[in-house]
Amino acid sequence: xxxxxxxxxxxxxxxxxxxxxxxxxxxxxxxxxxxxxxxxxxxxxxxxxxxxxxxxxxxxxxxxxxxxxxxxxxxxxxxxxxxxxxxxxxxxxxxxxxxxxxxxxxxxxxxxxxxxxxxxxxxxxxxxxxxxxxxxxxxxxxxxxxxxxxxxxxxxxxxxxxxxxxxxxxxxxxxxxxxxxxxxxxxxxxxxxxxxxxxxxxxxxxxxxxxxxxxxxxxxxxxxx
Numbered sequence: 372x373x374x375x376x377x378x379x380x381x382x383x384x385x386x387x388x389x390x391x392x393x394x395x396x397x398x399x400x401x402x403x404x405x406x407x408x409x410x411x412x413x414x415x416x417x418x419x420x421x422x423x424x425x426x427x428x429x430x431x432x433x434x435x436x437x438x439x440x441x442x443x444x445x446x447x448x449x450x451x452x453x454x455x456x457x458x459x460x461x462x463x464x465x466x467x468x469x470x471x472x473x474x475x476x477x478x479x480x481x482x483x484x485x486x487x488x489x490x491x492x493x494x495x496x497x498x499x500x501x502x503x504x505x506x507x508x509x510x511x512x513x514x515x516x517x518x519x520x521x522x523x524x525x526x527x528x529x530x531x532x533x534x535x536x537x538x539x540x541x542x543x544x545x546x547x548x549x550x551x552x553x554x555x556x557x558x559x560x561x562x563x564x565x566x567x568x569x570x571x572x573x574x575x576x577x578x579x580x581x582x583x584x585x586x587x588x589x590x591x592x593x594x595x596x
Contacts, residue, residue, distance in 0.1 A: 397470035482519035509586035
């Protein structure tokens with residue numbers, strides 16, 4: 372059997388030897404934290420990819436792990452990776468949907484960049500009186516910012532959208548933020564009510580200008596922290 376911790380060890384070895392842009396875990400270990408084999412997608416810079424030679428070198432480098440469990444590594448250059456994603460390749464779509472990123476070059480900076488982008492979008496939408504979407508992007512800015520800080524501390528990314536949970540986990544890593552409990556309740560209500568089937572984006576109904584302003588101000592304050 373192979374575990375998620377085994378996957379992290381193998382990924383760290385690959386990062387050390389190949390300096391990839393991305394290592395993603397998928398398959399049973401990604402879903403259940405344990406499985407019969409290890410499925411990994413490794414994306415490298417175009418200049419570091421030489422076809423079957425690179426694939427063979429990757430498999431040879433993992434020799435000591437093959438004695439413990441079966442590994443199915445897939446390695447490809449970044450240009451092909453991007454092209455196949457844009458073309459809707461079923462294999463990569465499944466990996467993106469169900470996989471777990473074990474390593475990404477500039478991973479934390481990318482999360483922070485996206486948090487800033489979400490905040491800019493929230494401000495722009497609020498100015499145009501698109502209150503619902505402004506609130507949503509403000510929540511996304513906060514979520515991505517908190518996850519970036521946690522990842523930087525060594526946290527294993529989980530698919531949680533609860534700001535309260537992310538703040539609670541942050542405390543375990545020694546990260547504290549100046550945010551009122553009422554604001555946490557408010558910002559969490561935004562994500563829960565994001566679909567049209569809900570009565571409104573917020574429990575008290577459709578968001579208004581003051582709600583969008585509150586969400587944007589809260590996101591701005593947290594990102595400054």
